Amino acid sequence: MNQSSLENPYLKGQVLLIDKPLEWSSFQVVNKLRWLIRKEYKIKKIKVGHAGTLDPLASGLLIICTGKETKNITTYQAQEKEYTGTITLGATTPSYDLETEVDRTFPLDDLTEDLIRKTTTQFTGEIQQKPPIFSAIKKDGKRLYELARAGETTEIKSRTVTIHDFEITRIELPEVDFKISCSKGTYIRSIAHDFGAALNNGGHLTALRRTAIGNYRVENAMSIKSFEELVKSDSKKV
DSSP: OOHHHHTOHHHHOEEEEEEEOTTOOHHHHHHHHHHHHHHHHTOSOOOEEESSOOOTTOEEEEEEEEGGGGGGHHHHHTSOEEEEEEEEESEEOTTSSTTSOOOEEOOOTTOOHHHHHHHGGGGSEEEEEOOOSSSSOEETTEEHHHHHHTTOOOOOOOEEEEEEEEEEEEEETTEEEEEEEEOTTOOHHHHHHHHHHHTTSOEEEEEEEEEEETTEEGGGOBOHHHHHHHHHHHHTTO
16 A cells, blocks of 8 residues: 555545535435545545435535444434425425426415414324335335336335424425424435325425534535545645
8 A cells, every 4th residue: 555545534534524416416426525535645445435315306414434434324324314495385296306297286275374383293203204115215126216217116114213303494385494303214205295195285395405414514514626625635745
């Protein structure tokens, strides 16, 4: 191993806070950071992983672990998450978000601000939740989204998740903005869909941003461009 590899802080292990942009998958972010580190430090291999997937249509905090720190990924994954976003009422989609087209619409006449705020109480504490059919969960060796895109139907088991707080921050129908803090494994898309159903209406997720994982906050995260500049600068010091 060459001298720069020995002194490479990313091989020793780093925790990186990245503000994932829209339309990037979490896997693409990991690949980009791995490529930058390998390129600038002139090394062949380095472990890089993320501590909790964000969908391409979501932005916000990704915790990226490198080198020896990757062994602690599960610790970061287990921490409480915080999200902000928008649920659009009056319509549903098969994916529960904007990945697929609207399949059903509903009138908004019976929805009131009071009813919308009161309904959040049904989604606090321990709740049973079914993940979306368009998700990365595996069944019989295949991702659910692969089955969904192939037009196959499959039974999805409910899981127990914990919603610590569900606050409505803006109501301008059909849009409802929210802030949610929740346990690992919670699908905010499923909350959007189920929230609409609880209102005897429809709902789907139209915006999502992860703002915190445990004590780590997106305000302290860097863009991919900023990381690129940082790693270029740091590599010249070794």
